[in-house]
Amino acid sequence: MQLASDLLSYALVAVGSVLTGYYLYFFSRLAFFRPKAAASLNEPLSIIVCGRNEQFHLENNIPKWLQQQLKNGFELVVVNDQSEDDTRQILQWLARNEPNLRPIHIERKGNERIGKKYPLSIGIREARHAHLLLTDADCVPASDLWAAKMTSAFTHGIDIVLGYGAYEKHPGLLNKLIRFETFHSALQYLSYALAGVPYMGVGRNLSYKKELFFKHKxxxxxxxxxxxxxxxxxxxxxxxxxxxxMIDADAHTISVPEQTWKNWRRQKTRHYSTSKYYKPAHQLLLGLYSLGQFLFYPLLFSTLILSHWQAACVVLLIKSMAQYIIFSKAMRKLNESDLIKWIFFMDLWMFVYYLMFAGTLWKKEKKTW
Known part of the structure; x- marks a missing residue:
């Protein structure tokens, strides 16, 4: 009995140490990140947006994309992927007096829905400029300096710039959960990139060179x-x-979050279905952290009740202090300061979150947008 009690305590200490290690080694890189001053891109830019049945978003957001301030100019390539609404008419109407707007209309035989990659490939192929800035139809720039800020990170040797795609702030628990999960995902991919282990970006706010795209076929x-x-x-x-x-507040994009639990869960299931295709090293890095989050609270409560409660309190205190300091600083960096008071509640929520989406690792993807 004593051996089992001790093993429980040792397991809690191990898991708490792993999580604290992630906070201090990886996530502190974003929390304390100080970007170097950079000049604006000295070349014109291609902003690329793809959409299917996005009439409402395109009509509202195209004027905002066209307001970007770039000293060397830009083009806005909007790829209409076999829309069945009035997207074609809206694009034709808006392009009449906007020389920077280039609509591209795609009609596929059989109306096959195979996702975003095909229309995005067409948009990249047709882009006139060497640097590309990608976003989604439902995203708006946080400022008219979005494009300038994102592309200012293209210093010597840089081919990819990872940005932050935020969600609008609304009352209610679901909105806070969506925004925390978005922050938490960004905390990982931005921190790992700063640590020299880039593994993903988000299509809502991503930039890379055209030649890089074709270099990798x-x-x-x-x-x-x-x-x-x-x-x-x-x-x-x-x-x-x-x-x-690039994490400057002016370089963010902002999207409308899902309004119902059902739609949000469907969205996240679709997003996580690709994680099983990550490189083994990335899967190990992400999996170890997720496993630690999943195990921490069951081990904590078990140790408090069945084993050495003093040890459990010490582990909780050290882990919580490191997490609060790192997360709060990173939230301020990404303009999510209102979530700071929710840090520990959201940490508990992540246990439920992993239970909800564990099945997506084996679920077959649907070939839709």
Whole structure:
């Protein structure tokens, strides 16, 4: 009985140490990140947006994308992927007096829905400029300096710039959960990139060079997977030396969050279905952290009740202090300061979160947008 009690305590100490190690070694890089001053891109830019049946978002957001301030100019390439609404008419109407707007209309035989990679490939192929800035139809720039800030990170040797795609702030628990999960995901991919282990980006706010896309043969190696146009391509093309991050508040994009639990869960299931295709090293890095989060509270409560409660309190105190300091600083960096008071509640919530989405690792993906 004593041996079992001791083993429980040792397991808690081990898991708490792993999590604290992630906070201090990886996540502190974003929390204490100080970007170097950089000049604006000295070349024109291609902003690329793909959409299917996005009439409402395109009508509202195209004027905001066209307001970007870039000294060398830009083009806005909007790829209309076989929309059945009035997207074509909206694009034609808006392009009449906007020379920077270039609509591209795609009609596929059989109306096959195979995801975003094909229209995005068309947009990249048709882009006139060497540097590309990608976002989604439902995203708006946080400022008219979004494009300038994102592309200012293209210093010598940099081919990829990872940005932050935030969600609008609304009242209610679901909104806070969505935004915390988005922050938590960004905390990982931005911190790992700063640590020299880039593994993904988000299509809501991502920039890379056109030549890099063709150097890696575009999405050819992942064409059989419905998703992955952002995370799997970046996992393949990013290195410790060719990837930079841009977290300036003016460089964020902002999206409308899901309004119902059902829609949010469907969205996250689709996003996580690509994680099983990550490189083994990335899967190990992410899996160890997720496993630690999943095990921590069951071990903590078991140790408090059945074993050495003093040891449990010490582990909880050290882990919580490190987490609060790192997370709160990172939240301020990403303009999510209102979530700071929710840190510990959200940490408990992550146990439920992993239970909810564990099945997506084995679920077959649907070939839709």
């Amino acid at each position: 575009g999405f050819a190696s992942i064409s059989h997977i419905p998703g992955g146009d952002d995370d799997l391509f970046i996992s393949k093309a990013a290195t410790a030396s060719n990837t930079a991050v």
